[in-house]
Amino acid sequence: MSAVALSHGVESRVFRHEALFYADEGEFVTAVSSFVREGVHAGEPVFVLVPAPKIEMLRWSLQGDAANVRFEDMTEMGRNPGRVISKWRDFAAEHGSAANLRGVGEPVWPGRTADELVECQRHEALLNLAFADAPLWLICPYDATTLDPSVITEATRTHPWASEGQRRSANAPTPLRTHTADPFGGALPDAPERAAHVEFDGDTLGEVRSVASRLAAEHGLTGDAREGLVLALNEVATNSVRYGGGKGEFRAWATDNSLVCEVRDGGVIADPLVGRFRPDPRADRGFGLWLANHLCDLVQIRSGPEGSVVRLQMRLREPWH
Amino acid sequence: MAGKATTTTTRRTAALREAADLRLGDHICWTYSSDEEHRTVLTAFVAEALQAGQQIAHFAPRGEELRLVEYLRECGVDAAALIDEGRLVLGSAEKAYYPKGIFDPEESLLGFRAMAEQARVDGYTGLRVAGENGWILADWLHRATWPGYEVRVDRVIAGLPLIGMCSFDLRECGEQIVELMDAVHPVRLGNSSTTSAFHLHSNPDDGLVIRGQLDLATSQTVESLLQSLAGHEVISRIDLSGLSFADVQGMRAIAAGARAIAEKGGMLRLEDPPTAFSKAWRLLRLDEAVPAELVASGSRG
Numbered sequence: 001m002s003a004v005a006l007s008h009g010v011e012s013r014v015f016r017h018e019a020l021f022y023a024d025e026g027e028f029v030t031a032v033s034s035f036v037r038e039g040v041h042a043g044e045p046v047f048v049l050v051p052a053p054k055i056e057m058l059r060w061s062l063q064g065d066a067a068n069v070r071f072e073d074m075t076e077m078g079r080n081p082g083r084v085i086s087k088w089r090d091f092a093a094e095h096g097s098a099a100n101l102r103g104v105g106e107p108v109w110p111g112r113t114a115d116e117l118v119e120c121q122r123h124e125a126l127l128n129l130a131f132a133d134a135p136l137w138l139i140c141p142y143d144a145t146t147l148d149p150s151v152i153t154e155a156t157r158t159h160p161w162a163s164e165g166q167r168r169s170a171n172a173p174t175p176l177r178t179h180t181a182d183p184f185g186g187a188l189p190d191a192p193e194r195a196a197h198v199e200f201d202g203d204t205l206g207e208v209r210s211v212a213s214r215l216a217a218e219h220g221l222t223g224d225a226r227e228g229l230v231l232a233l234n235e236v237a238t239n240s241v242r243y244g245g246g247k248g249e250f251r252a253w254a255t256d257n258s259l260v261c262e263v264r265d266g267g268v269i270a271d272p273l274v275g276r277f278r279p280d281p282r283a284d285r286g287f288g289l290w291l292a293n294h295l296c297d298l299v300q301i302r303s304g305p306e307g308s309v310v311r312l313q314m315r316l317r318e319p320w321h
Numbered sequence: 322m323a324g325k326a327t328t329t330t331t332r333r334t335a336a337l338r339e340a341a342d343l344r345l346g347d348h349i350c351w352t353y354s355s356d357e358e359h360r361t362v363l364t365a366f367v368a369e370a371l372q373a374g375q376q377i378a379h380f381a382p383r384g385e386e387l388r389l390v391e392y393l394r395e396c397g398v399d400a401a402a403l404i405d406e407g408r409l410v411l412g413s414a415e416k417a418y419y420p421k422g423i424f425d426p427e428e429s430l431l432g433f434r435a436m437a438e439q440a441r442v443d444g445y446t447g448l449r450v451a452g453e454n455g456w457i458l459a460d461w462l463h464r465a466t467w468p469g470y471e472v473r474v475d476r477v478i479a480g481l482p483l484i485g486m487c488s489f490d491l492r493e494c495g496e497q498i499v500e501l502m503d504a505v506h507p508v509r510l511g512n513s514s515t516t517s518a519f520h521l522h523s524n525p526d527d528g529l530v531i532r533g534q535l536d537l538a539t540s541q542t543v544e545s546l547l548q549s550l551a552g553h554e555v556i557s558r559i560d561l562s563g564l565s566f567a568d569v570q571g572m573r574a575i576a577a578g579a580r581a582i583a584e585k586g587g588m589l590r591l592e593d594p595p596t597a598f599s600k601a602w603r604l605l606r607l608d609e610a611v612p613a614e615l616v617a618s619g620s621r622g
Contacts, residue, residue, distance in 0.1 A: 227600075
């Protein structure tokens with residue numbers, strides 16, 4: 001429907017969120033280049049957010065057309081998938097509401113940690129909610145050869161459209177049924193016994209900060225990463241004091257790859273897109289979780305009638321190297 | 322307005338155990354908890370002034386104006402002669418702060434300024450003022466405006482040959498008041514362990530200093546202080562090199578202060594903020610929304 005409208009080049013498109021399953025790099029490059037080139041030739045703004053090595057391949061394939069495409073390394077920008085919707089929103093905002101836009105986003109790649117993978121999948125589902133009315137055609141490439149089959153199955157659930165690399169240009173993509181999973185549902189595994197533990201309220205946020213800062217230093221997190229984690233944690237704990245019953249519980253521990261800071265409180269988080277839209281600098285609230293997403297390597301939110309838990313992770317080493 | 326100084330000096334900040342080696346420019350929050358302590362510190366304060374060739378003014382609550390005279394007599398100092406000479410000025414705090422029957426900060430600031438300038442004209446090396454202010458803060462009406470006034474007094478002290486010591490009787494003042502007063506004085510004197518998590522005071526050259534930690538407990542106070550200053554004073558820079566932490570609310574307090582300051586015309590320089598402050602400031606696009614410039618001089622690690 002929207003593809004037909006597009007071929008006339010007049011009507012504005014609605015959000016089209018499409019998974020692209022590719023078998024190898026050749027398929028990736030062929031399918032993505034042709035999608036990108038179509039956009040460039042139609043005068044549409046195109047933003048490609050994929051891992052850095054793939055940017056090089058695409059530039060080479062697109063040649064002169066690459067100059068009209070915006071690229072960004074997903075492994076940096078999207079290391080926390082919680083940041084990515086905000087990035088797409090910025091892209092859409094920069095080009096006004098009338099223009100047709102194209103995007104390529106590859107948030108999932110082999111080597112993502114189990115926690116990251118779950119958050120990537122929640123991110124993919126939330127895209128459908130965040131961009132319901134945006135004139136954006138977003139293609140999400142998935143490496144069908146290397147990724148676990150369960151990841152591919154999940155991708156067919158989070159994308160209303162899907163296509164396969166070699167047939168993409170010939171066949172119309174298949175519309176799928178997406179699931180509208182509760183974005184904060186499901187439990188996180190318990191914190192380990194050895195975790196540092198502080199019960200806090202509005203007068204003891206400093207203690208939360210100093211415990212986190214000390215632990216971060218012990219695990220080798222330096223200036224920028226440590227300060228960023230402490231700031232993000234403080235905002236999350238402040239939310240507990242302001243909106244989550246006036247107090248909360250803080251726990252922190254290290255895993256093989258990351259330092260984890262957890263805040264639990266009795267509040268309920270209702271907005272499924274909390275922390276995913278850039279706050280207006282003049283607004284009164286909405287800064288904490290957005291900032292946490294941008295300062296931390298991973299943010300996990302779970303919430304239900306019994307309360308909320310927010311976990312912030314900082315990488316201690318790169319998991320896929 | 323004073324001419325632009327060519328060198329920038331930073332105010333001294335200190336936590337002192339005794340009233341010794343006070344320097345011109347010191348604005349002191351002195352807390353005491355016994356009459357004995359009151360006597361010891363006040364007499365030392367006067368003795369040091371006499372040695373340094375400074376004029377002394379003491380403002381006591383109504384009915385207690387002669388207490389200092391008693392102290393001095395007991396240690397063999399002829400207070401009457403000092404008063405005759407003009408060397409020692411005794412007054413009531415009510416008169417100093419309420420010259421027209423109501424608290425008028427402008428009038429009061431002008432009074433201090435004029436007194437300090439006159440002291441120089443009269444050949445003194447400077448002026449020392451001790452004021453007993455706790456009773457003022459017992460009045461809730463003044464609790465909201467007094468801290469902002471203290472920072473404005475601090476500006477006068479930063480720019481003139483003045484030492485100002487504000488005293489608070491811990492038997493009368495609650496912890497909250499002591500904390501707040503500690504926040505707005507660069508020098509602390511006394512044994513109380515009650516301290517503020519943040520400090521805000523003046524620097525020369527239209528500067529301010531914010532030190533310590535800004536979070537849920539303190540950001541609102543900082544915002545009120547900045548707002549109350551912005552309406553009256555020229556502020557061109559805030560030294561944040563001693564700021565160890567600021568939450569988003571704290572950044573927004575500074576942002577709101579910058580906007581209020583800009584209404585008087587001028588770009589605010591925020592000097593040496595913490596790394597996370599600069600990063601979050603940019604992420605939240607406060608760099609676009611706020612008339613302030615973040616400047617790193619590299620004094621942070």
